[in-house]
Amino acid sequence: MTGRVRGVLAVVGVLGVVGVIAGPMAAAQNRPPGVPRGEIAIPVAPESNVASSNGPLRQLQPGGPFRTARGVVVLVSHGARTTVRLHVTGVKPAGGTFGAHLHTGPCVAGDGAAAGPHYNTDAIAGRKPVRMDREREIWLDFTVSPTGAATASTVVPFAPTPGNRSIVIHQEPTNSHGAAGPRLACLPLTWN
Ligand SMILES: [Cu+2]
Structure with missing residues (x-):
């Protein structure tokens, strides 16, 4: 997990609900390879x-x-x-x-x-x-x-x-x- 992705996860923790990432979160239900169970992968552009x-x-x-x-x-x-x-x-x-x-x-x-x-x-x-x-x-x-x-x-x-x-x-x-x-x-x- 990159620092930038961690940044987004921290934001989720602060806000609970963030409209801008609601879509990607839903899309993350299919866990990509390498992402531990229980962790959400949120695609973030480089x-x-x-x-x-x-x-x-x-x-x-x-x-x-x-x-x-x-x-x-x-x-x-x-x-x-x-x-x-x-x-x-x-x-x-x-x-x-x-x-x-x-x-x-x-x-x-x-x-x-x-x-x-x-x-x-x-x-x-x-x-x-x-x-x-x-x-x-x-x-x-x-x-x-x-x-x-x-x-x-x-x-x-x-x-x-x-x-x-x-x-x-x-x-x-x-x-x-x-x-x-x-x-x-x-x-x-x-x-x-
Ligand atoms: Cu103003």
Whole structure:
């Protein structure tokens, strides 16, 4: 078993259910040669990268609905294609729809500006004009259920470059220009 496969198995342990690997897990019912009984083989492309983060949301504004919230984010890149899944629990009051994106900078409690701008492939490549949409950025808007939980996922046609980055949750849903109002909370996401 390679280190990368172990990484994916660790993610399974953290999340329990990950949409992006549900298919491969089902396919793994036919155990390939060399895989011990009881272990699940998950096919992972050689260029795959996995990053995840799990913990209390860091607050960027005092007294918001994410005060008691926790989040899990999992990012899986295979070549030039990346799947990202975000799960949030403990939102009070429950309800509402919020914008969420991958930002280029770190997640620092009390300092929304530290997260920097959206991760945007036009901006990273120095292309102008910079277009802000769900093909060039990682958008994870979510609607909170009556139990205070929410899930969002996206698939984008690029692999974000490594860094000490963050998922930022905003007060409003993302509009057609990529804006979503004040920054309420964040979750760090770092990979190499
Ligand atoms: Cu954002």
